Amino acid sequence: MKRSNAQRLRDALEDDIINGRRAPGERLDADALCHEFGVSRTPVREAVQQLVASGLVTVSPKKGTFVARIGIDELIEMFEVMAELEGMCGRLAARRIDQAELEVLRQAHERCEVAARAGDSDDYYYENEAFHDCIYLASHNGFLAGEARQLKQRLKPYRRLQLQVRQRLMSSLEEHRDIVAAIESGDAAGAEQALREHVLIQGERFSDFVSSVRRFGLGREAMDGGEASR
Template sequence: MKSRSETLKDAIEEMIAVGKFAPGQHLDETELAASFGVSRTPIRETLIQLASMGLVVIRPRRGAVVAELGPQQLVERFEVMSELESICARLAARRMTPAEQDALRAAHAACKEAMTSQDPDDYYVKNEAFHEAIYTGSHNQFLIEQARSLYRRLRPYRRLQLRVRDRVSNSYAEHDEMVQAILDGDGELAARLTREHVMIQGQRFADLMASLPQLQAAAA
């Protein structure tokens, strides 16, 4: 069973991920305490935890705000994310057990259902499970922890990407190639395809930057 602290952290982290709390938005301890029916102390402790994860910035005398990434910071983080996930895919192609391969197929099938229903938010949830299946298949716990940590920091932006026109269908098509490479045991191909899938550059970056106001609007 989760502790109260873990429940609060998960809830506020999810609100940041879906854009309810937008990048740069002030997080008022009193309002959060009233919203969750707790005192300010556990809220303050939760914000400190989120700050250690890079999701929140705590400023002296100004309190906590949702971390805000500029264009260069976004590129740098997605660049590292693409490398971490490519390593996961390379190792997964070599190390996945039959049961883990079945889990990857199931996660891929769930993404297809979400794509068919044309629900980008549902696809995002299934997409997260898909990537998690690849992390697990790497059988490298330190790598898994690093990939999960950075994934959490980028959740609002990864989610937003899926709202860009045709991104969901393109994402699924890229998944399809990744899955085949992993199941074929072709680590180098799996790594290259995964790197290209995660990295944002060119038009994808331009589309993401143009969509950022949606995060602000979602919190309004």
């Protein structure tokens, strides 16, 4: 399968954004990209449109295109949904996982454990991804898995903040243990709860709080510039 220039460009930009090489708010100059990749404006335009559709970049009409800058409020909302999707995956996985998948999940968990004990944060990050992906697969709902992966991608630029917290690595691992145990024993509600809180860290109380606070008009980023979308 040969990939078009637009696709390669999209992937390259996506990768740059996700891995922080292009920071939120950074400008994406169309002409510069044309020159950089040696292509015309058409594929660049196409790639940008796809990235807009996936939420990674935004265009401010007549001002240019920028790496999406997500406000703290929307970020919380997205994490809330992410937690729900992960929880749903866990609930379904607890009911639907088969022996082979369970074995793969256990192995993924073990690799997480190895990485955690070694203190290798990058490695853990990667194995953690694989671990969660196992659960997506085990949900036996491909659409759900796709949505979860997509949202996770979109959140990736911001998750590094969350994951650099000291000791988070070890507590994350402990939570994984509970998750595996719940899935193993077919405890759907337990797996759902464990995964939801695993993602949300503190559960929904925090966002409840923020939500109620914002309703009193204390939002401090109302002037942050009109991030145009849809």
